[in-house]
Amino acid sequence: MTTEKHLGFVGIGRMGHPMAERLLDAGYTLTIYDTQPDALQALAAKGAQIASSPKAVADAAATVLVSLPTPDIVLKVALGEEGLARGSVVRTVVDLSTSGSQAARMLADGLGALKIDSIDCPVSGGVTGAKRGTLALMISGPRARYDALQEVFAALGKSVYVGEQAGMAQTMKVINNLISVTALSVTSELMVMGVKAGLDPDVMLQVINSGSGRTNASEDKIPRFVLTRSFDFGFAIGLSAKDVRLCLEESEQLGVPLRVGDAARRLVDDTRDKFGNDADLTEIIRYVEEAAGVQVRGQAAGKA
Structure with missing residues (x-):
């Protein structure tokens, strides 16, 4: 699937798992990846498709969300040799991590060179908020993509648009x-x-x-x-x-x-x-x- 009802998700950890689960419960289908295979099984049991790499996720979904622990990992997953930028289908990457403004600008520049939009979307509210769908989402990036993804963001919590410039939400x-x-x-x-x-x-x-x-x-x-x-x-x-x-x-x-x-x-x-x-x-x-x-x-x- 490559419609907006099909999403990619990379990083199925403490925050990523409940966010991905909420998207499944909201009716989205997911292609998922994590370096820890055991983290994927519960979501696979609910219908998510497991991919072999970030690139494989980006070969399956036009919009890919990532929830990762550090800026270096975000940049590697997005721009590395088997990264999202190498995917054939992806057109938007939504970074739910707390990566900092410098990494956000590097991400936007690297993806933008390949005509892939980058959306900064760090979240606040902890694991409890992720499970309940009550996260606060701070978002910056192209306004048109923000508007197009409103239903996705609504499944996770309440979003506030900060501005167009990469890194502002971070x-x-x-x-x-x-x-x-x-x-x-x-x-x-x-x-x-x-x-x-x-x-x-x-x-x-x-x-x-x-x-x-x-x-x-x-x-x-x-x-x-x-x-x-x-x-x-x-x-x-x-x-x-x-x-x-x-x-x-x-x-x-x-x-x-x-x-x-x-x-x-x-x-x-x-x-x-x-x-x-x-x-x-x-x-x-x-x-x-x-x-x-x-x-x-x-x-x-x-x-x-």
């Missing part, structure tokens, strides 16, 4: 991510401070969320994944460190100092170095807890 995404990580970092530090001072963490969140200190961290991440001690938000600290680095690198290029953002970067990097790349983002608080000698435990986790 800049918006890393800004959003640094705001989110900074809120989680400072909330984690101050929850630890409060517990060490004798405050009840459940009561602390009631106060914070009733006042001006509330953020997504205090309303969602801390109560669901920290007070329960589950630490399973579903986003790896190593990927968060990459996203923060991309934002700080771009700010430096633009000549805009981000002193608060740099402090958040140090805490994220320290957490990654201590607990490993695959540790959950919400484990930032564990790094602070160990230095303070306390744990932030809510009623849901018990008092042990």
